[in-house]
Amino acid sequence: MVELQHRLIPTQALSDFVADHPVLGAKDFESHDFQLVKQAIKADLNADQGGLCAYCEKPLPAIEGQIDHIKPKAGANARPDLRFVYGNFAHSCINPKTCGQKKKNGLLPIEPGPGCNAEWSLSTDGTIEPLPELTRQRRHAVTQTRDMLGLNKDSNLVDERKRWLNSAIAVLQQVPADFPEFLQSAPYRHILAAAF
Template sequence: MVELQHREIPTPALTVFVALHPGIGVPDFDSLGFQPVKTAVKADLNQDQGGLCVYCESKLKSSKGQVEHIKPKAGPNAHPHLCFTYTNYAHSCINPKTCGQKKNNGLLPIEPGPGCNADWTLSTAGTIEPIVGLNRNRMHQVHQTRDMLGLNKDSNLVDERRRWLKSAVAVLAQAPNDLPSFLLNAPFRHILATSI
């Protein structure tokens, strides 16, 4: 998961839109008038996330994917007051098996942010697993977050992570000084860093 740190100044178009529409609500998020703002927000989030999907860490172009509400805007876990809050947004890929589409209106026990990868690691098989030694409650949170996002359910995603881990290990063995540069440009860089 991307250790997301939002920019200090939110997308200016979002700030302006919210100021001009004081009575906006959840339905306005999908309105035609908000679409240009959403496009600008998505581009900024993509930059904040280093061009990766916030959840699976696959490469993601700024023109693709969706603006994801970390805390859902609707459903049983709704936080409608955060619908137009930049720090509640993330850029997520669109895959019915994983990420924001799989999470739907669920509330994640572990959200993307600094330190979010502290309790899991990438196995040599490419699966995301809890680290050894977690207490029962934290182990449950790790499993629940991973499973809510479907991070081990898409075999293509698992295989791709396994290949990148194998490449990272090869770089580490052959040219250890090149590893930081390799990770800087690699997809899955946050989860890869937990294993190396």
């Protein structure tokens, strides 16, 4: 998962929209007037996330994907007060098996942010697993987060992570000095970094 750090100053178009519409509801997020704002938000989130999906870390162009509410805007766990808050947004790919589409209105035990990868590791088979030394409660939180996002359910995603892990190992063995640069540009770089 991307160790997301949102910019300190939110997207100007979002700030302007919120200022111009003092009473905002659920329908406003899908409104025609908000579509250009969404594009600007996605571009900023994409930059904040280094061009990766916040959840699976696949490369994600700024014009693709969706704005996912980390804390959901609807459902049993709804946080309508955060519906238009930049710090509650993540740029997510659109895949019914993974990420924001899979999470739907669920509340993640572990959210994308600094340190979010501290309790799991990337196995040599490309799956994401909880660290063995975790308490039962923390193992459950890690497993629940991973499963809510479908991070081990898409075989293409698992295979791709395995290929990048093998590439990382090869770089580390053959040209260790190049490893930091490799990690900075690789997809899955946050989960790869947790593996080393």
